[in-house]
Amino acid sequence: MMKILVPIKLCYDVGQMKFDSNTGEPILDAVPRSMGEADRCALEEALKIKDSIGGEVVVVTIGEARTHSKMLRDAFAMGATGGYLVSTGDYDKIDLNTVTMIFKALVEATGPYDLIIMGAGSTDTHSSLLPPMLGAKLGIKTVVGIDKLEYADGEITAVCTYGDGSYTYKLKPPALLSVTSEANLPRIPTIKDILRAKKMKFEELSVESLVENIGKVDVLGIEKYIVPRKKLIWEVDSEDKLAEALENILSVLREGV
Amino acid sequence: MYFEFTEDEEIFRESVEEFSRRYIEPIWVDIDEKNTIPFDLIKKMGEQGLFAIPVSEEYGGMGGSFMMTTIAAEVIAYYDPAVAIAVYMLLNNGWPMALDLYGTDEAKGEILPKVASGDAFFGIASTESHGGSDVAGIKSFAKKEGDVWIANGEKVFISGVREVQELPAGGGWFYLAKTGSLDWGHRNITAFALLPKWNGELKNGFKPTLYEEIGRGGLSSGGFILEDFEIEDKYRIGEENKGFYYVLEGFNIARILVAAACLGSAQWALDQAAEWLKNRKLFNGRRLSSFQGIHFRYAELYAELEAARLFTYRAARLVDKLYMEKDPTLKPRDLNIPVALAKLKAPEAAVRIYEEVLKWYGAYGYMKESNIYRGWLGTFSYVIGAEGAQNIMRLIIARDLLGGEYIRE
Numbered sequence: 001m002m003k004i005l006v007p008i009k010l011c012y013d014v015g016q017m018k019f020d021s022n023t024g025e026p027i028l029d030a031v032p033r034s035m036g037e038a039d040r041c042a043l044e045e046a047l048k049i050k051d052s053i054g055g056e057v058v059v060v061t062i063g064e065a066r067t068h069s070k071m072l073r074d075a076f077a078m079g080a081t082g083g084y085l086v087s088t089g090d091y092d093k094i095d096l097n098t099v100t101m102i103f104k105a106l107v108e109a110t111g112p113y114d115l116i117i118m119g120a121g122s123t124d125t126h127s128s129l130l131p132p133m134l135g136a137k138l139g140i141k142t143v144v145g146i147d148k149l150e151y152a153d154g155e156i157t158a159v160c161t162y163g164d165g166s167y168t169y170k171l172k173p174p175a176l177l178s179v180t181s182e183a184n185l186p187r188i189p190t191i192k193d194i195l196r197a198k199k200m201k202f203e204e205l206s207v208e209s210l211v212e213n214i215g216k217v218d219v220l221g222i223e224k225y226i227v228p229r230k231k232l233i234w235e236v237d238s239e240d241k242l243a244e245a246l247e248n249i250l251s252v253l254r255e256g257v
Numbered sequence: 258m259y260f261e262f263t264e265d266e267e268i269f270r271e272s273v274e275e276f277s278r279r280y281i282e283p284i285w286v287d288i289d290e291k292n293t294i295p296f297d298l299i300k301k302m303g304e305q306g307l308f309a310i311p312v313s314e315e316y317g318g319m320g321g322s323f324m325m326t327t328i329a330a331e332v333i334a335y336y337d338p339a340v341a342i343a344v345y346m347l348l349n350n351g352w353p354m355a356l357d358l359y360g361t362d363e364a365k366g367e368i369l370p371k372v373a374s375g376d377a378f379f380g381i382a383s384t385e386s387h388g389g390s391d392v393a394g395i396k397s398f399a400k401k402e403g404d405v406w407i408a409n410g411e412k413v414f415i416s417g418v419r420e421v422q423e424l425p426a427g428g429g430w431f432y433l434a435k436t437g438s439l440d441w442g443h444r445n446i447t448a449f450a451l452l453p454k455w456n457g458e459l460k461n462g463f464k465p466t467l468y469e470e471i472g473r474g475g476l477s478s479g480g481f482i483l484e485d486f487e488i489e490d491k492y493r494i495g496e497e498n499k500g501f502y503y504v505l506e507g508f509n510i511a512r513i514l515v516a517a518a519c520l521g522s523a524q525w526a527l528d529q530a531a532e533w534l535k536n537r538k539l540f541n542g543r544r545l546s547s548f549q550g551i552h553f554r555y556a557e558l559y560a561e562l563e564a565a566r567l568f569t570y571r572a573a574r575l576v577d578k579l580y581m582e583k584d585p586t587l588k589p590r591d592l593n594i595p596v597a598l599a600k601l602k603a604p605e606a607a608v609r610i611y612e613e614v615l616k617w618y619g620a621y622g623y624m625k626e627s628n629i630y631r632g633w634l635g636t637f638s639y640v641i642g643a644e645g646a647q648n649i650m651r652l653i654i655a656r657d658l659l660g661g662e663y664i665r666e
């Protein structure tokens with residue numbers, strides 16, 4: 001029997017982002033939001049462990065009931081057995097350090113947990129910093145960026161692909177693990193799962209009950225990233241210059257335009 | 258668009274979108290080309306709970322709402338704009354719901370769980386060669402002998418004739434035959450669950466033929482002749498000689514889903530077009546979308562689609578109020594106009610959108626490779642009349658608005 005915590009974040013669907021043509025800023029109101037891709041994979045890993053040896057899978061998010069309850073219910077429909085909403089209207093502004101302290105306090109108040117499994121990065125901001133920071137604050141074994149996770153006979157096997165190759169780790173709980181969106185194909189809740197989840201309740205905790213000082217960061221602006229384009233023209237007036245021009249084009253292509 | 262959906266309806270929509278992206282989008286063209294929906298996809302849809310959604314759990318259904326059923330038809334058609342899979346799905350929701358409303362407990366217990374799992378098909382067999390619009394004029398006849406009805410007659414343009422024969426458990430249709438005196442007009446029709454193949458066994462007296470269609474290739478259509486085909490009385494749906502009323506309720510239910518399928522398919526076409534119009538450049542690099550002649554038309558078509566969408570969602574909500582919430586202020590006939598509006602407007606908006614999008618694509622639209630025509634041919638079946646001809650929708654609206662006596666002269 002395992003008790004697993006899965007922190008989940010409500011992310012913008014960046015694929016559906018539209019930008020204001022004058023200011024270049026995203027029009028966020030119209031962008032649908034749902035559970036981050038890697039978070040969903042983290043939940044799937046937790047549910048797989050629960051399915052094989054039993055236990056509890058508890059999700060937690062920071063936000064408002066109005067905007068976040070659908071995501072929590074989505075997690076219930078996938079199979080999470082319980083959930084917490086750390087409620088605050090300013091969830092988009094809380095700095096990373098405070099988020100870390102909130103989750104640490106939540107673990108201390110509602111734990112202990114055998115495992116904390118989270119998405120390696122969120123679909124929208126993707127700094128990938130929260131899992132290692134939380135692992136460090138909790139002082140537990142931490143493996144980040146897992147592409148393949150297995151749990152058998154009380155032992156975790158985690159495969160991570162880093163810049164210099166593939167690493168395989170073996171460790172025993174308690175631990176914090178962060179998984180990438182490559183880790184699995186998350187289950188799709190069936191209609192019966194969704195109707196069952198409708199009757200489930202999550203517990204609301206105010207952010208102030210968990211941390212005293214709330215650090216905030218104001219996002220001043222987000223701009224569309226536009227790949228700079230060069231316009232290069234080679235004039236070819238005779239046939240023998242053709243090979244030279246082609247050579248030039250090739251070298252530019254090799255460098256990357 | 259803005260329309261109040263419940264949280265579970267939104268989660269459900271996302272789940273069907275994910276399912277369709279994974280399992281339908283990659284193969285919809287192949288399905289349309291090869292004229293068959295692979296059985297493993299049908300099975301997966303069953304496991305996902307996409308059949309018998311509005312049927313009570315007691316009979317193996319999902320116990321979901323009709324709005325959810327409508328959402329599923331719309332989403333699936335977006336990922337299979339040729340609409341065969343959406344139509345397969347909507348038939349196996351609408352007609353099982355009609356059976357759930359009026360069938361015997363025994364028949365429901367036997368049939369509905371198999372439809373829900375995807376092992377059996379359950380559609381509608383009403384149309385006959387004299388004209389599908391004239392339901393009261395059918396000539397099929399069933400005569401009671403002891404505990405069995407002996408049915409004779411021919412049905413044409415029936416969806417699912419191949420599937421009923423090929424699916425592991427088989428299946429059949431919500432079937433209409435005359436059982437009373439021919440003088441009684443429409444008050445002499447009885448509805449039955451007709452199961453030519455059941456539990457894997459093909460029954461005697463069923464002579465099927467298959468037709469070749471121009472669109473929605475994945476789902477078959479055909480006809481059949483019944484010759485002294487025996488139907489046990491437990492398969493009678495509702496009271497004797499009241500089948501006409503039950504089938505009208507069934508049509509109202511199914512027509513909303515038909516409208517939803519047209520919406521999904523047409524939205525796909527508009528989304529394809531948006532990308533095309535924004536990227537296709539001509540006359541010194543002007544985008545097609547920058548020409549007023551184009552973007553005005555785009556906006557107009559979008560307005561037509563949104564209007565049809567609101568009609569469709571409103572009708573779906575009414576079905577939930579009437580049948581699920583059992584609102585005592587509503588009667589089945591209160592659905593007539595709301596449903597006819599949806600079924601009139603959604604297929605027409607879809608076909609108009611396809612015709613315009615094909616033109617916007619220029620010659621490329623005329624090439625098979627663009628795949629636009631598949632959605633055009635698929636949705637066209639609904640302006641022709643599957644689940645009720647367009648003029649019949651106009652007739653229903655005019656009759657209920659003006660009063661039957663003023664239009665029957």
Ligand SMILES: Cc1cc2nc3c(=O)[nH]c(=O)nc-3n(C[C@H](O)[C@H](O)[C@H](O)COP(=O)(O)OP(=O)(O)OC[C@H]3O[C@@H](n4cnc5c(N)ncnc54)[C@H](O)[C@@H]3O)c2cc1C
Pocket residue numbers: 380381382383384386387388389390391413414415416417470478638641642643644645646647648649652
């Ligand atoms: C792809 C496809 C699948 C189908 N699947 C099924 C199925 O599964 N089960 C089933 O039972 N049927 C099915 N049908 C048949 C469908 O229900 C009929 O096509 C429909 O009812 C119209 O009947 P009809 O084709 O005989 O045309 P008709 O009824 O002959 O109508 C021909 C034309 O006359 C118009 N018209 C008819 N009556 C009037 C009137 N009073 N005033 C003004 N105009 C009128 C109609 O609008 C139509 O344009 C399917 C049809 C198609 C195309």
